[in-house]
Each structure stands twice: as C-alpha cells, then as structure tokens.
Amino acid sequence: MTLEAQLDQLNGSGASGTATATVRNQKIQHVAVHAKGLTPDAPHAQHIHYGEQALNECPTLAQDSNDDGRVNTVEGVPAYGPVVVSLTTSGDTTPASFLDVTRFPVSANGSYDYSRANLTFTRVAGTGYSGGGGTAKQIADAVRDGEGVLVIHGVDYNGNGIYDFGAGASELDSSLPAEATDPAACGVLAVVK
Ligand SMILES: [Cu+2]
Incomplete structure (x- = not known):
C-alpha cells in the first residue's frame, strides 16, 4: 500500500513538503519526507x-484550547x-524516541530530504501524553487505511535562528523550548488510488 501526504504549515511556520510511505503488513518498507521552509x-x-480516538487529520487553531495563538503538540x-x-535518521523508531532530537533530520537552509527503509510498527502503550495505544497490527492496519498523520515539529516563532524559550517551555518536556516541539507542518498519509 502506497501512502502520500501533502505537508502544510502549522503555527505560521511557512513550512511545506511531501511525504510518501510504502506499508506492507506491519512494516514500512520505505518512507520519504521532503520538507522546506523550516527553521534553518x-x-x-x-x-x-495515529490514534483510534483521534480525528485522523491535521489540527487547526480551533484546537488551540488555551487560546495562546499556537497549537502545541498536545493540543x-x-x-x-x-x-x-x-522517523529518526538512525536507531530506534518507536515512540520512545519521539523527542531524541540528536537523531532527527537537521534542516540545512530550512529543507531536508529524509528517507529510511524497513521500519516496523510496534505496540504503543502511550507516548507520554494522552491519546491511547494499540497493537502493532491495529496501528499498521489504520495507517494503511489512510488514518496516519505525518507531523514535523520545530518552529522558530521569533525568527532569531534558534529554538529559544521566547514562546515558553515545551508542554512535553520543560527542559526543551516550545519552539523545538510545536508542530511546524502536517499532512494526512492518504491512500494513493
Ligand atoms: Cu510528532
């Protein structure tokens, strides 16, 4: 099953891109992300x-529940x-690595081309924030059905070229700036007919 996403900006990041994934049974045979317009x-x-109880779509400002003008990752x-x-560059690809920033792509001049082969879906028991879990098969089936959403994080709101605490601390990890974890681009991995 081949899936494709058009990535659109969130939080006024100016980012955009495309993603493709080939999924067979409980394995992602190949995944590629081409992104531009990101914090350089x-x-x-x-x-x-993906979440069984989620809408399986990208958020809008309507999800900004604390009304601060940003949709953070939890919102x-x-x-x-x-x-x-x-979608790390090396090593573990489970949710446990979700904020291991040393193993994610770096946006030379604001863009990157990422690809990786042979990632396996795993059971998800929860990722440090709400939204539920699922077995590897449940998750793989749902992603193959077009319910997965690809999200790129990291927004330099004040445009000073680095992630700083100008927008406060991340709701996921108070040692990280919100700029490092807020979503910058998002697209539903839709089934290619
Ligand atoms: Cu994410």
Missing part, C-alpha cells in the same frame, strides 16, 4: 501519529493522535 539548521522531530493530539512511529 535546526533539528526537526518528525513522526507518524494537536485530538486531531492526529499520539506518536506511533518516530
């Missing part, structure tokens, strides 16, 4: 999100669900 020379966490969970695959 910064790591960008990227994941496939987006009702739309896209928790992390089910971490």
Whole structure:
C-alpha cells in the first residue's frame, strides 16, 4: 500500500513538503519526507501519529484550547493522535524516541530530504501524553487505511535562528523550548488510488 501526504504549515511556520510511505503488513518498507521552509539548521522531530480516538487529520487553531495563538503538540493530539512511529535518521523508531532530537533530520537552509527503509510498527502503550495505544497490527492496519498523520515539529516563532524559550517551555518536556516541539507542518498519509 502506497501512502502520500501533502505537508502544510502549522503555527505560521511557512513550512511545506511531501511525504510518501510504502506499508506492507506491519512494516514500512520505505518512507520519504521532503520538507522546506523550516527553521534553518535546526533539528526537526518528525513522526507518524495515529490514534483510534483521534480525528485522523491535521489540527487547526480551533484546537488551540488555551487560546495562546499556537497549537502545541498536545493540543494537536485530538486531531492526529499520539506518536506511533518516530522517523529518526538512525536507531530506534518507536515512540520512545519521539523527542531524541540528536537523531532527527537537521534542516540545512530550512529543507531536508529524509528517507529510511524497513521500519516496523510496534505496540504503543502511550507516548507520554494522552491519546491511547494499540497493537502493532491495529496501528499498521489504520495507517494503511489512510488514518496516519505525518507531523514535523520545530518552529522558530521569533525568527532569531534558534529554538529559544521566547514562546515558553515545551508542554512535553520543560527542559526543551516550545519552539523545538510545536508542530511546524502536517499532512494526512492518504491512500494513493
Ligand atoms: Cu510528532
């Protein structure tokens, strides 16, 4: 099954891109992400999100429940669900790696081309925030049905070239700036007919 996503900006990041994934049984045979317009020379966490109770779509400002003008990662969970695959550059790809910023792509000049082969879906028992879990088979079946959402994180709101605490601390990890974890681009991994 081949899936394709058009990535559109979130949080006024100006980012965009495309993603493709080939999924067979409980394995992602190949996944590629082409992104541009991101905060330059910064790591960008990227994941496939899915939740049985999620809308299986990208969030809008309507999900900004604390009304601060940003949709943070947790506020987006009702739309896209928790992390089910971490699209790291090497090593572990389970949700456990979801914020291991040293293993995510770095946006030279704001863009990157990422690809990786042979990632396996795993059981998700929860990823540190709400949205539920699932067996590897449940998650793989749903992603093959077009319910997975690809999300790239990292937004330099104040445009100073680095992730800083200008927008406060991340709701996921108070040692990280919100700029490092807020979603920057998002697209539903839709089935290619
Ligand atoms: Cu994510």
